[in-house]
Amino acid sequence: MKIILSCILLLVLTVYADPVATFDEAVRLYDAKDFAGAAGAFEAVLSEGAANYETYFNLGNTYFRLNQFGKAILNYERASRYRQNDPELRQNLAEARRHIVDRIEPPIRLVIWDWVDQFRQKLGLFQLSVLALILGAFSAILVAVRAFVAQGRGDWLRRARTGSIALFALSAVWYIWAAADFGRAEAVVLVEKVDVYSAPDSGSKQLFTLHEGTKVAKRQAVSGWTNIRLVDGREGWISASSIDGI
Amino acid sequence: MIRGLLLALFAGVLLSYAADPRLVASVDRTTVRVGEPLTLTLSFDGSSSGVSNPALSDLGGLQRTGGPFTSTNMSIVNGRASSSITYTYRLKALKEGKVLIGPAKVNYLGKEFESQPITINVLAAGAASPATPGGGDAPGTSDNVFIRAIPDKNEVYVGEQVTVSYKIFFNVQMTNPEITQLPRAAGFWMEEISLPQQLYLTDEVINGKAYKSAVIRKLALFPTSTGDLEVEPMDVATKIQRQANRSRDPFDIFNDPFFRLGSQMEPVEVSSPKIKIRAKPLPDGAPPEFAGAVGNFKLSATLDRNQVGANDAVTFVVRIQGRGNIKTLPEPVIQFPQDFDRFDPKQSEDISRGAVINGTKSFEYVLIPRAPGEQRIPEIRYAYFDPETDKYQVIGAPPLTLLVGRGTGEGVAGSAPSVARRDVTSVGSDIAYLKKRPGSFYPRGKAPHQTVIFWTLASFPWLLAGSLLFVTARRRRAEAATPTLMGNIRRALKQLESADKHSQKNPADALRLVQSAVTMVLLPPGAAVTDMVDERLRRFWTEKRIEPIALDSLIRIQNECNLARFAVGNFDAGSARRLVQDARAAISQFGKVAEPAEQTA
Numbered sequence: 001m002k003i004i005l006s007c008i009l010l011l012v013l014t015v016y017a018d019p020v021a022t023f024d025e026a027v028r029l030y031d032a033k034d035f036a037g038a039a040g041a042f043e044a045v046l047s048e049g050a051a052n053y054e055t056y057f058n059l060g061n062t063y064f065r066l067n068q069f070g071k072a073i074l075n076y077e078r079a080s081r082y083r084q085n086d087p088e089l090r091q092n093l094a095e096a097r098r099h100i101v102d103r104i105e106p107p108i109r110l111v112i113w114d115w116v117d118q119f120r121q122k123l124g125l126f127q128l129s130v131l132a133l134i135l136g137a138f139s140a141i142l143v144a145v146r147a148f149v150a151q152g153r154g155d156w157l158r159r160a161r162t163g164s165i166a167l168f169a170l171s172a173v174w175y176i177w178a179a180a181d182f183g184r185a186e187a188v189v190l191v192e193k194v195d196v197y198s199a200p201d202s203g204s205k206q207l208f209t210l211h212e213g214t215k216v217a218k219r220q221a222v223s224g225w226t227n228i229r230l231v232d233g234r235e236g237w238i239s240a241s242s243i244d245g246i
Numbered sequence: 247m248i249r250g251l252l253l254a255l256f257a258g259v260l261l262s263y264a265a266d267p268r269l270v271a272s273v274d275r276t277t278v279r280v281g282e283p284l285t286l287t288l289s290f291d292g293s294s295s296g297v298s299n300p301a302l303s304d305l306g307g308l309q310r311t312g313g314p315f316t317s318t319n320m321s322i323v324n325g326r327a328s329s330s331i332t333y334t335y336r337l338k339a340l341k342e343g344k345v346l347i348g349p350a351k352v353n354y355l356g357k358e359f360e361s362q363p364i365t366i367n368v369l370a371a372g373a374a375s376p377a378t379p380g381g382g383d384a385p386g387t388s389d390n391v392f393i394r395a396i397p398d399k400n401e402v403y404v405g406e407q408v409t410v411s412y413k414i415f416f417n418v419q420m421t422n423p424e425i426t427q428l429p430r431a432a433g434f435w436m437e438e439i440s441l442p443q444q445l446y447l448t449d450e451v452i453n454g455k456a457y458k459s460a461v462i463r464k465l466a467l468f469p470t471s472t473g474d475l476e477v478e479p480m481d482v483a484t485k486i487q488r489q490a491n492r493s494r495d496p497f498d499i500f501n502d503p504f505f506r507l508g509s510q511m512e513p514v515e516v517s518s519p520k521i522k523i524r525a526k527p528l529p530d531g532a533p534p535e536f537a538g539a540v541g542n543f544k545l546s547a548t549l550d551r552n553q554v555g556a557n558d559a560v561t562f563v564v565r566i567q568g569r570g571n572i573k574t575l576p577e578p579v580i581q582f583p584q585d586f587d588r589f590d591p592k593q594s595e596d597i598s599r600g601a602v603i604n605g606t607k608s609f610e611y612v613l614i615p616r617a618p619g620e621q622r623i624p625e626i627r628y629a630y631f632d633p634e635t636d637k638y639q640v641i642g643a644p645p646l647t648l649l650v651g652r653g654t655g656e657g658v659a660g661s662a663p664s665v666a667r668r669d670v671t672s673v674g675s676d677i678a679y680l681k682k683r684p685g686s687f688y689p690r691g692k693a694p695h696q697t698v699i700f701w702t703l704a705s706f707p708w709l710l711a712g713s714l715l716f717v718t719a720r721r722r723r724a725e726a727a728t729p730t731l732m733g734n735i736r737r738a739l740k741q742l743e744s745a746d747k748h749s750q751k752n753p754a755d756a757l758r759l760v761q762s763a764v765t766m767v768l769l770p771p772g773a774a775v776t777d778m779v780d781e782r783l784r785r786f787w788t789e790k791r792i793e794p795i796a797l798d799s800l801i802r803i804q805n806e807c808n809l810a811r812f813a814v815g816n817f818d819a820g821s822a823r824r825l826v827q828d829a830r831a832a833i834s835q836f837g838k839v840a841e842p843a844e845q846t847a
Contacts, residue, residue, distance in 0.1 A: 023684045030680055051690035054681035064677050082688075088678035095677045126686075129694035133703050140707030144714045175695075182693045 019050040026058065035065040053082035053124070057089060064092070069099040070212035074188040077215060077246045081182050084121040100213030106231040120174065125182050128175040135168035185218040187228070187243040194243075196236035200225030207236040218245065267292025269300070269352055271361035274514065278339045280371040283481060283515040284308065286335040288350050288361060294318035294329040296354060300361075303348035305337065307368065311481065312336035312426055315513065336426070336483070336515050339368040389455075391416040391486055393462075395429070395477065395518040403526050404472055405540030405571060406633040407603055409439065410465045412480055412518055415450065415457040419487040421511065423462055427481035429518070433471045433525070435571055439464035440599045466603045468540075468571040469525030480518045485511040528631050533640050535579070539630035541570020545578070547626055547643035555651045556618045562611040564591075564626065564643070569604040572597050577609055578628045584671065585617040585650075615650040622647055731767075735837040738763040739830065746826050753822035754814055760822075760829045761807040767833055768800055796839045799832040 026041030042059040045051075056079035063072040076093045083089070123131065142161040189210050198205040200222050210216070216228040219235070226240045267290065274285040288300050299314070313335035320329045339345070345368055349360045391414065398409045414423055422445070445460040462482065469475055528540070543566050550561040566575055572595050582588050589612045597605035615621055627642040694700045725733045745759035770786050780801060787797050806825065810817045 019687050020684055027680055027682060046690055049690050050687035052685050052687050054684045055687075058680045061677055061680055092677040095675060126688060126694060129700060133700070136704055137707035140711040144711035146715070148718075179693045179695060 019045045019048055019055075022048070023055060023058075026062075030058065030062060030065075035062050038062045039066060051078075051082075053079050053086075056082065057086075057092075060092060060096070064096055067099075069096050070188060070190040072096045073100070073213045073215070074190065074244055074246065077186070077188060081246065082126065083124040085118075085124075097213065101211035102214040104214070104230050104232050107233070120177065123174075123178075125175070125178045128171065128178050132168065132171040132175045135164065135171050139164040139168045184246075186246045187216055187218050187226070188246060189214045189216065189238075189242060190244050191242040194238060196228070196238050198236060200227075200237045202239075204237075208234065210238070215246075216243065218243075267354055267359060269350065269359040269361040271347065271350060271364055273347070273364055273366065274512075276365070277367045277369065279369045280339050280342055281479070281517075281520075282339055283311065283517050284337040284339060284366065285513060285515055286313075286337055286347065286364075287513075288314075288333040288335075288352075289330055290332075290352055290354065290359065291328070291330040293354060294320065294331040297331055298353040300333050300350045300352045302335070302350050305347060306345035306366075307339065307341040307343065308337040308345055308347065308366070309340050310335055311338045312483070312515070334513050336481075339366070342368050342370050344368070390418045391420060391484065391514060391516055393480065393482055393516050393518040395480065395521050397477075397521055397523060400522070401524045401526060402469060403528055403540060403631065403633045404469050405528070405538065405574075405631070406468070407541075407569075407571065408467050408469070408523055409601065410467060410477060410521065411461050412463040412465075412482075413459050413461050414482065414484075414516070415452060415459045416486065417455060417457045421485040423482045423484040425463060425480065426483045426515070427479075428463075429465070429480040430478040431465075431467055431475070433469060433473075433475040434467040434477070435470055435574060437466040437468070437571070437573070437597070437599060437603050439466050439601065439603070466599070467523070468574070469523065472525045472527045475523050475525055477521045477523065479520055481515060482517070483513065483515045485513050487511060529636065531638065532631070533629045533638055535627045535640060536629035536631070536638060537576035537579075539566075539570065539575050539628070540633060541568055541630060542632050542634070542639075543568030543570065543575075543628070543630050543641060545626065545628050545641045545643055547623075547646065549623070549646050549648060552647070553649045553651065554615060556615055559612050559614050560648065562613050562623065562646075564609045564611075565606055566609075566628065567606040568630075569602050570630070571603065572605040572607050575607045578626050580611075580626055581624050581673075582611075582613065583621045583623070584673065585615055585619070585621060587614040587616060588612070615648065618650045618652050620647060621650055731840050732837070734766050735833060735840065738766045738833050739837075741766070742826055742830050742833065745829075746823070749822035749826055750819050753817050753819050756822040756826060757807060757810055757814070757817060760825055761804070761811075763833065764800060764804050764807065764829055767836060768804065790840075792836075793839055796832075796836045799828075800836055803829050803832055 022041055022045045026038045026045065029035075029041055030038035039059065039062045042055055042062060045055050046059075056075045060072045060075035060079060063069070063075060073093065073096050076089060076096060079089055080093070139161070142157070142164050145157065146161070189212055192212050193209060194211075195202075195209050196207050198207055214230075216230060216238070219227040219229055221227070221240060224240050225237045226243065227235065228238050228243070229235045270289045270291065272287045272289070274287075278284050290297050290300075302310070314333040317332045317334070318329060319332065320327065322328075345366045347364045347366060349363050351361075352359050393412055393414050396411045396413060398411075402408045410429075412429075441461060441464055445462065447458050447460050450457050450459045463480065467477065545564065545566050547562065547564045550563075554560045564578055564580070566578075577591065577593075591609040591611045593607065593609055595605060595607045597603060623646045625642055625645045627640055629638055629640045631638050688694070689697055741759050741763040745756045745763065748759065749756040768783060770783075783801070784794070784797065788794070803825070806828075810821070810825070
């Protein structure tokens with residue numbers, strides 16, 4: 001048992017040992033005001049296949065300093081997939097959005113949903129996954145204990161088992177909710193200006209124009225074109241190369 | 247004799263002229279080029295007073311740029327006085343072609359006098375004119391006097407100084423030149439460079455002729471826009487001595503040195519040529535502090551005090567000193583602390599107009615600290631472009647610290663000193679700083695449930711629990727299938743529980759159950775019921791190292807049961823219950839003894 005666990009731990013550590021060094025190097029370059037170099041190093045962390053909140057957050061900062069506000073917003077949005085309740089992230093996103101052109105009014109929403117969101121965003125997806133795993137393991141242990149106790153004894157044990165399984169189910173539902181958010185197909189416009197058409201064809205009717213930094217929802221894709229939807233519900237086809245998925 | 251006669255005759259003619267007033271118009275030359283000046287002289291012979299100002303008629307394509315300048319002349323010839331008045335106008339040719347100066351009119355004693363018209367031939371601006379000597383270098387001048395405009399550079403950066411010297415050349419006697427029109431220079435900021443009061447004359451030879459020359463004006467020009475800029479001509483009026491060969495009248499007998507004592511000084515107007523200066527834009531790469539200063543500067547900043555009470559004024563002076571266009575130096579950008587009330591600075595310049603314009607510009611700020619504490623005036627940074635090295639330079643002054651005391655309050659007697667409260671206003675916003683330490687890394691773009699490790703960790707406890715339950719259940723089943731001693735004891739105890747329930751209503755059933763339970767325990771595994779003989783049982787259990795006492799009580803109950811079965815009618819609920827209790831005690835006792843024995847076996 002211990003051997004298996006330490007094997008898993010070792011595997012995890014060896015896969016992700018290098019990103020930390022690259023990450024530290026990128027932070028050093030940022031502090032030395034070499035923002036282009038820092039951006040390259042943070043991108044290198046990601047290209048190694050590893051990712052986390054801090055890397056995306058810092059990459060957003062770096063692109064902000066390079067005045068590439070579209071990429072800054074893209075990376076802040078990616079960071080928010082990992083953790084949403086960081087006030088610093090909200091501050092930086094707001095700061096970056098001051099530099100973008102498009103203003104799209106989101107539809108009116110009941111305040112209670114904001115509260116619900118605020119509550120459920122208290123835990124990030126990865127924290128939730130750990131919570132669900134712990135509760136799952138605890139429930140399993142309580143179930144297993146039954147094997148050693150004669151029937152008809154220990155009411156408290158039964159109650160603990162039921163409670164634990166209920167909590168585990170709750171955390172699983174919460175996790176699934178968060179995972180749906182994590183997998184949302186969204187993208188950010190990265191070019192200064194791009195036209196949106198009524199069909200995947202630049203000869204079709206132009207519907208509206210978007211600018212760098214605007215967030216859109218991706219719906220479907222055909223070769224070179226993506227169907228997008230704005231927060232206010234408008235839809236259209238946009239050249240796939242002008243956006244990048246969050 | 248003949249000479250005397252001629253003299254008399256000419257004197258008569260002259261006198262008759264004098265007696266008969268007339269208005270004569272003349273020009274200094276009849277051929278000019280466009281843009282060149284021309285002098286029109288109207289002479290009224292006959293009287294110097296009572297003459298109305300002349301009314302000029304149509305001037306054609308000529309523009310009046312100056313005049314009339316009036317001069318009177320009085321002469322006494324043969325005892326008779328004659329006087330004349332001369333009006334001089336400065337004109338300028340505007341367009342090419344023949345131009346007619348129409349007759350001018352004056353009114354004298356109620357009579358009107360008219361001058362004769364004059365035709366002027368105006369040539370194109372660049373054309374060579376027979377009237378103009380010296381080639382194209384000095385247009386618009388007579389042979390005897392002309393002006394040149396000499397820039398020190400033809401190509402400068404925007405804001406860089408170009409010095410233009412205006413030099414007058416002359417080879418006749420000349421009065422002090424008087425500048426009638428300073429050059430207009432659109433696209434330039436102009437500063438005059440101071441010259442000594444006295445003209446400094448030098449000898450020069452131009453085109454083989456000896457001239458005297460003097461710099462009469464020096465201008466420092468600072469281009470304010472880029473491109474090819476033009477400096478318009480400068481006009482100068484002076485008087486030169488009339489030349490013998492320029493007499494209007496071939497019979498003028500006064501053109502004799504003897505008669506020149508009256509000094510016929512002829513007014514002339516000369517113009518400098520237009521000059522062109524190319525202003526280059528400043529190179530790229532200006533630092534962010536750059537606001538347009540060009541030259542070479544030093545900056546200093548001073549506070550008049552280091553300590554001050556709150557609400558007391560303190561003076562902060564920034565001085566920028568150096569070469570360049572001092573007057574237009576932009577104000578440095580200073581981020582004063584918010585706790586200061588500041589007023590717009592008082593700007594003053596101290597400019598020395600030597601060959602290169604230089605001096606000091608001061609920005610004097612009055613600051614009133616509103617809150618006590620150590621206040622810091624941050625570093626001042628100021629950038630300028632140095633045209634000599636073609637580089638931008640950043641200069642600055644270090645930060646200054648001002649210690650603000652509590653102050654004495656704002657004066658109402660008896661009131662406690664207080665500071666004015668203000669909202670804290672943000673002066674800027676920025677993104678939050680980096681995350682220095684990375685948290686744990688995850689596979690990029692994958693939610694936890696999309697990884698193998700997640701499912702491994704999630705399923706592991708359940709697999710463990712499942713296998714545990716499975717193993718236990720199987721062991722129980724196996725126990726039930728192949729009876730062991732402990733299993734038999736467990737089942738016997740269970741059976742006694744139900745026997746206890748039956749004991750009240752149905753003592754016979756209870757009896758049967760007790761007997762079977764006891765048999766279950768006593769009968770060795772694998773043995774048949776026929777082996778239920780005391781000797782065999784005793785031998786068997788003794789081999790298993792079971793103490794005889796435990797066995798004895800079981801055998802006693804077994805016998806009691808056998809006896810009771812023959813007299814079921816006497817077996818009531820009370821005896822059934824006692825039997826069950828005895829059996830339970832005996833089996834429990836047997837189990838306690840048997841368990842260690844079985845384990846060693």
